[in-house]
Amino acid sequence: MAFLVRGSISTVRLWSRSYASMSKKGLVLGVYSSEGKDEVKFTPYAQKYSESTAGKLLEQINICGPIKSGQTRIFWELGKFPAVAVAGLGDASKWDELDEIDGAKENVRIAAAAGVRALSANKIAEIVVEDMEHPQQAAEGATLANYKFQAFKSKDKQTPLPAVTFAEDASGKADWERGVIIAEAQNFARVLMETPANHMTPSIFADTVKQRLGAANVEVLVHDEAWAKEKKMGSFLSVTNGSNEPPRFLELTYRGSQDEQCVALVGKGITFDSGGISLKPSANMDQMRADMGGAANVVSTILALAQLKAPVHVKGFVPLCENMPSGTATKPGDVVYAMNGKSICVDNTDAEGRLILADALCYASTFNPKFILDIATLTGAIKVALGDCVSGVFSSNNKLWEAIHEAGSQTGDRVWRMPLFKHYSDQMCDHNGYDLNNLGKGKGGGSCTAAAFLREFVPKGTPWLHVDIAGVMGDCSDQSYTGSKGMSGRPMRTLVEFVTKAGGSA
Numbered sequence: 001m002a003f004l005v006r007g008s009i010s011t012v013r014l015w016s017r018s019y020a021s022m023s024k025k026g027l028v029l030g031v032y033s034s035e036g037k038d039e040v041k042f043t044p045y046a047q048k049y050s051e052s053t054a055g056k057l058l059e060q061i062n063i064c065g066p067i068k069s070g071q072t073r074i075f076w077e078l079g080k081f082p083a084v085a086v087a088g089l090g091d092a093s094k095w096d097e098l099d100e101i102d103g104a105k106e107n108v109r110i111a112a113a114a115g116v117r118a119l120s121a122n123k124i125a126e127i128v129v130e131d132m133e134h135p136q137q138a139a140e141g142a143t144l145a146n147y148k149f150q151a152f153k154s155k156d157k158q159t160p161l162p163a164v165t166f167a168e169d170a171s172g173k174a175d176w177e178r179g180v181i182i183a184e185a186q187n188f189a190r191v192l193m194e195t196p197a198n199h200m201t202p203s204i205f206a207d208t209v210k211q212r213l214g215a216a217n218v219e220v221l222v223h224d225e226a227w228a229k230e231k232k233m234g235s236f237l238s239v240t241n242g243s244n245e246p247p248r249f250l251e252l253t254y255r256g257s258q259d260e261q262c263v264a265l266v267g268k269g270i271t272f273d274s275g276g277i278s279l280k281p282s283a284n285m286d287q288m289r290a291d292m293g294g295a296a297n298v299v300s301t302i303l304a305l306a307q308l309k310a311p312v313h314v315k316g317f318v319p320l321c322e323n324m325p326s327g328t329a330t331k332p333g334d335v336v337y338a339m340n341g342k343s344i345c346v347d348n349t350d351a352e353g354r355l356i357l358a359d360a361l362c363y364a365s366t367f368n369p370k371f372i373l374d375i376a377t378l379t380g381a382i383k384v385a386l387g388d389c390v391s392g393v394f395s396s397n398n399k400l401w402e403a404i405h406e407a408g409s410q411t412g413d414r415v416w417r418m419p420l421f422k423h424y425s426d427q428m429c430d431h432n433g434y435d436l437n438n439l440g441k442g443k444g445g446g447s448c449t450a451a452a453f454l455r456e457f458v459p460k461g462t463p464w465l466h467v468d469i470a471g472v473m474g475d476c477s478d479q480s481y482t483g484s485k486g487m488s489g490r491p492m493r494t495l496v497e498f499v500t501k502a503g504g505s506a
């Protein structure tokens, strides 16, 4: 998969190079285990393969002992494949109900990823994966694990990634392909987020999306600063003031159904967040290249929906800019006007995500959508509250909350509901001299006051969800298949599942 960026890394192949010199093939098989039992229980595919080795594979596994969930053992020269990685599928019933996860599916992602990683570490260039009775999830685990961001490394220092394919004689090829499409779209989001800010400016982001999504039957309109001025997006434009990089505003349309009403997805696209005049401390400021994680989620979700030909009508709205300090930057205390006429005191220029989303929400509302979902790396407070394993969701609609909650348990990328109490709205709106302050009055509850702020820009009758992903942006330790280091692209698979189910005409 190639994507185009300006400068030194034009058209780089990022995750599908193969070993030139290696030709060995490997196979990933699954085996279940249950507590206290040594008995080996293969998947149906693995059972057949074991029989083809005249029972030798089973014999070997019995010698080395049970293979637990997430573990792998490689067996050489047994059957048709020179290398066979047997990956532990564990016991789905061991997942606690309170974990709110479909354990059987999650175990398959974990196992497929472990198998691919083990063979890859042994320099196997072509890896074939069986269906593990859940081919979509096997594809997701395998594809997310077979990813490495090395676009800026010298060619000869790059680690080649193996080619991963589905076993020809396994069942559920269409589901496998579905999993590959979704996981590759998540890998695309990871690349967008990981790419350094000087190589992923608003213009480069817009060009990259136009190229990649344009090729996938998505209409991509790239609006400029003059357009935003005409729309009276004073809140969005106030954030762009300090940067020399011109802002962009993406409007994406995928029409997979005849439905007149669309689902609106809005994503925060701060391609670099220095904090502006309210400058951030320098430690870890580089992470702020991924402050467009919401934008990456919207773009990759629409890409996947289009490639899957999902029967939904979806529009994406993505404000893109840098937040920088300079002589022209917005100053703390400045008052600006959003598209809906509300005045906002910019108390802290580092609370800029809500400022650009405010206008994007207003603009999205003009299309009279079925519902609006906005997604943003919005607050450090959400990480304090929930850590790095779950996204926070604020929803004005119980049915939509239930649908996204269920989607999260299916995909393994979970969500947790947060409050939209009037108390928080009062903290944002009860001021003399202007309508809203971009910081809450009270102490604590930073994610909740941010959500309360955004709520002021969604018309009362429009069902709405706000997803705060600052906690799951990067370095997540809960999903072995996504890897514990680097930008995650999460929770786009949950968005794909949710929009497919909740966005249809029914």
Ligand SMILES: [Zn+2]
Pocket: 273, 275, 323, 349, 350, 351, 352, 353
């Ligand atoms: Zn900020």
